[in-house]
Amino acid sequence: MSSKKIVLASNNSGKVREFNALLSPLGIEVTPQGLLGIPSCEEPFPSFVENAIAKARHASKLSGLPALADDSGVCVDALGGLPGVLSARFALSDQKKDPSDADNNALLIKKLSGVQQRSAHFTCTLVFLSSADDPEPLIAFGHWHGEILDAPQGEHGFGYDPLFFIPALGKTAAELSAEEKNQISHRGQALNILVQELHKKLNKKIDLSL
Template identity: 60%
Template sequence: MNRTIVLASNNAGKLKEFGELLGPLGFNLRTQGEFNVPEAEEPHPTFVENALAKARHASRLTGLPALADDSGVCANALGGAPGVLSARFAGEPRSDLRNNRKLIEELAAQADKSAYYYCVLVLVRHADDPQPVIAEGRWDGDIVAEPRGQGGFGYDPHFWLPSLQKTAAELSAQEKNRMSHRGQALRVLVEKLR
């Protein structure tokens, strides 16, 4: 397999996080923006289908192996919503503030505030790879109405971790990477690549 992998994202944080674990294995990770690859459509109802579509799109346009992720927060009382719509839960333009407000409002009448972050990573060796490498991670917590913490992004200020008595936004970057859904999925991927 080519040692250069296209990250089907332009997120600098993801590039750094993924690069730290994949670099020691000899992989050189580059963002799709470096190849002028536009963002892929994400029309599917599942995380794995969206991640696969993004990976195939980046691979097809660059001719290189590609890695994509799809992730979101899933509230149990809402049947897994916002789920794949996490980034656009309150509509366009994307807004963490409005997304969080909508989630809190929809959970207000629910006794069950449990939720989990879910991430799926998909690596394709080429655009038509019949056996993509797939890795998943899940991080359980509860949704709290009052935001806490300055770190993280998205739903982190409302994602309460009972065992730590903190929200995800109150964790250091190192703590979050060690425990998070994305960190878990990335470690599974690394083990599969070894």
């Protein structure tokens, strides 16, 4: 990579913290697009990968930097995969132009009221572009399986973390430390794969231990 500085196609403070924690050991500095005056990109597509590519190209074009984009969300089996790509905007309405995490969580609890089947997974699609016109974007996927609770638990994390329960740990994602979460989360999984692919593409030795 020609520069150790990359632009993140997001202004989500939780994602910025997680990516910097995961990439700083590699000497990579992640700068959110908002600090560079880059507006958010539309996410009109029905799939995570299409939205992630669109966001990465948008951020790279306007910054002139390599770009990393993450499109992720929670997919609930009983809801046919919803919220899915709508995870950040699940509670969007005329009254809620920019729904908060609490709004989205409350709507998910409401949708699952009385439902016994609670299985779900977090999914993450990462896209890295060396430039806006990169014809070979690096794409990596990660999945994290669990269940949805009917009330939030935990004070850490962001998004749907307080509702996402991991049976093997007996905790929600919001009850894990940042270090614990980064080791096993959908985003941590995808980033490990992406770093390996980046290593292959650049034929450059990178310390893969995160």
